[in-house]
Amino acid sequence: MSFTVPSPKDAILAAQNVTMRFGGIVAVNDMNVALPQGSICGIIGPNGAGKTTLFNILSGFYTPTEGDVLFKGKSIRKKSPDRVCKLGIARTFQNIRLSSQMTVLENVMVGCHVRRHCSWWMAALGLPNYYREEDEIRDKARALVEKVDLGAMQNEKAGSLPYGAQRRLEIARALATEPSLLLLDEPAAGMNPQESLDLLHFIRQIREEFNLTILLIEHDMKVVMGVCEYIWVMEYGALIAEGEPAAIQENPEVIRAYLGDDFVKGH
């Protein structure tokens, strides 16, 4: 099966000539990315290559200095992160950002909030439809917690969970926002080989089940090569290679970026 990069109009998400400058530093330089609906793609690159900056642009934290980001054909360049989430892009973080004092279930319930209809004053007055919606949210959150195998720990404080479980919880919370595109920032960081393997299956499984498109940043090459259908490689903010996993593994530019010039010469 060969992978074709769609035109920006057909892509679910397309970054067009995106450049991000912070003062004199060019963090992202003229990046073009286009994801077809339903795919799992990856962005790799050495530390400081600008991968997370690109994610921050895609999720609305930064407005790119130049270029545009299209989501389902519409520009989200100037949209704030909460508006972007409402449109259907969810993300996780490299450094886990959970409310550690809140329980597992409560954390996921926060994710459900964006799709709710009631306003806060309905809660203050205690209207019946508020309580009905509250029950729906609790049920939905509980189902998602079960989905990531945290059902037994749903009333534990999120901060007391082991690292791998916190990563899964963050994904569950992202799924609670009912996204159509999921951005995962180093989902396998800090996981042991078995956990990474489980994650691989889990990513494929949620793609089927929730009809998702997934873009991930990852350093664990076993995960990247195992799950991604297409890969963009960044170095110093710029795109140095793109292609299917097998081609990327062979690409001399990529090997140089990761292992240095000496290694390439030695071969």
Added chain:
Amino acid sequence: MRFNRTTFICLALMAAGALFLTQADMFLSNYQLYILKLFFINAILALSLNLIYGFTGMFSLGHAGFMALGAYMAALCILPPEQKEMMWILEPIIWPFSELFTPFWLAVILGGLVAFVFALFIAVPALRLGDDYLGIATLGFAEIIRVLLTNATPITNGSLGIKGIPDSATLLTCYVWMLITLVVIARIVYGNFGNVLRCIRDNEIAAQVMGINVFGYKVMSFCVGAFFAGVGGALLGSHLSTIDPKMFNFLLTFQVLMYVVAGGLGSLTGSILGAGIITVLLEWLRAIEEPMDFFGLVEIPGIPGMRMVVFSVLLLAIILYRREGIMGSREITLAGIGRFFRRLATRTAGREAQ
């Protein structure tokens, strides 16, 4: 409202409390009634600040300002027009405040609303700041409100203040307002909106990514808190029957902050407990301001302000040894009380069996 056993028991307890208060003057002295009323008002203030600081994590030091607005608005509403005309000696009072005359319940709500509206104006610039900067900004706004009240002589009677405010804040009124505050804030905080507020407190960026309009919810929390601070101020003004701008300086904010911190940030029952304990303690400690005589050996003359020294020491002790306050972020719930008694029962049963 959800009608289950817990709701029923809570309603029954509230009603029992109200019934007790209607008969309270039979068991309690006037002084004790005065303290009890002050406790209810302080509890309202503590609950409202806990919503802002404890649950949403906004370090706001503007509470005295909102209280002042509520107190002045309510006082202007319940003073009879003739009395107002007599009292404003520096400059005559202007219309519509000269003609304003409303029943007390409406005055309290109007007091809350004025604080709410002001909070809305303050929120837009101030809530873009975080942490300590927000504290400094809100402290500044509270002082601005105080200066405005001092200088808006045709409305507020300037630095002379307002005297002889009818004491319409009965014990029962204060109790009911405390319950309203508790129920409204508890409903916001112990549902998914509360989860959202706590998420904003713990990790603003994560909250944004979850599609939460962080600024909007901060404004909501701030303004609802300010509304109840206004209500508390209105009740306090009527309770003390005299208000002047000097009364609402930043020390008052710190007093409320003390209730919240002592009770536990993020615990509503803790706030009520904190307000109760500190209100009673402050009165009780008056004893050490009297001249003391230790068996004729050492004689200490009365030192006014001594209780505040003791109080500061107590506060230091809380901060050093129990930073999370009395309750931490836990609550006293019916289920919790039930568990406690059941455990007590099994323990005594076990001891008897031995």
